[in-house]
Amino acid sequence: MKLVRYGKTGQEEPGLIDENGVLRDLSGHVKDINGAALSDAKLARIAALDVEDLHIVDGTPRFGPCVADVGKFMCIGLNYSDHAAETGASIPEHPILFMKATSAIVGPDDTVSLPRGSEKSDWEVELAVVIGKTAKYVSVDDALDHVAGYCIVNDVSERHFQTALSGNWTKGKSCDTFGPIGPWLVTRDEIEDPQNLDMTLDVNGKRMQTGNTKTMIFSVAEIIAHLSTLFTLHPGDVISTGTPPGVGLGMKPNPVFLKSGDVMELHIEGLGTQRQNVVMDT
Structure with missing residues (x-):
């Protein structure tokens, strides 16, 4: 569904x-x-x-985030071998976890507003997992039984806030509107293999990211099992599982970042498409 x-x-x-x-x-x-x-x-x-x-809904209403009342919005960093390579980072020994504020969550086609002072806002197409059954100390073999479904997340990131303002990555990840989720939650029975999904992201019609979830360093099941040893995962929690290469920070020789007027379009096989206009906060 x-x-x-x-x-x-x-x-x-x-x-x-x-x-x-x-x-x-x-x-x-x-x-x-x-x-x-x-x-x-x-x-x-x-x-x-x-x-x-079921009643047919007339017109073309806005789609909101495909899951409501998210308790935890968790993200895994540097989880694609080819993305780690483009950033010059080492392959992590364990999944890198950071949290994204739930106040960042917006609908899949809502406007993304760059915060005041932003000069290095970036895009990241990601496969997200929505938990459907409480998970605590689950094994890798059983982990996917705890998944309700999958969706797209754009893990929009302000790189200066993320790396130069002291603290951790959360500062650059949690700005308002920096967490588009959707367009829909696809139940797990419709996704035969979450480790073989093509994904793309375009900016202004130019292909920036092309990847496949098969290059994940830690699989969806491994991520769920690992996190469940640290804390309980509850129904409605969202885990965004990392991004493939092609982010603006990794562009050579000069990084490219978002500006007002840009348009991002994201697609993951079987999970639909997102489209966001970019503006600058006033």
Whole structure:
């Protein structure tokens, strides 16, 4: 299934995209697409509905973040061997974890606003995992059983804030609008192998990132197992699993960064497309 949240910011309704690409309303069956709705049993109940009985949503409403009430927004850094190489970084021994503020979360096509003073804002297309079942001390073999589904995240990053303002990466990762999520949450049964998904990102129509999740250093299952040994993962938690090469920071000989008026377009195989206009905060 492809589960969505549609409507004005803060007033989103739950929905799904049917096999013909038609948006249908789920508000009569679930309150929202959040952790409480993402257990295997509740997803099975949604899947068992007769889609033809669900109201067709008229027009082309805005899509909000495909999961609501995110408890933890976790990100894995330097998790693609080819991306680590372009930045000159060593291959990490363990997954590098940083947190992104949940206040950064916006819809997949919402405007990205560069913060005041930003000169080095960058793009990062990433596969994200949404937890559906509480995970604590899970094995790699069992880890994917705890996944509700997958979606796209643009891990927008202000590199100067990230590396030069002291502290850790969170400063450059958590600016408002720096976490577009969606367009939809694709349930795990539709993704046969999360370690073989093509992904791209364009800026102003120019291809910047081309990659595949097979070059991840740590697989989705390994990430979940590792994090679950450190703290409990709860339904609705989001893990963004890293980016392939082609970020602006890695451009040679001169890095390229986002500016007002730019347009980012992201795509991951089976997970849809995002499109964001870039503006500067006033």
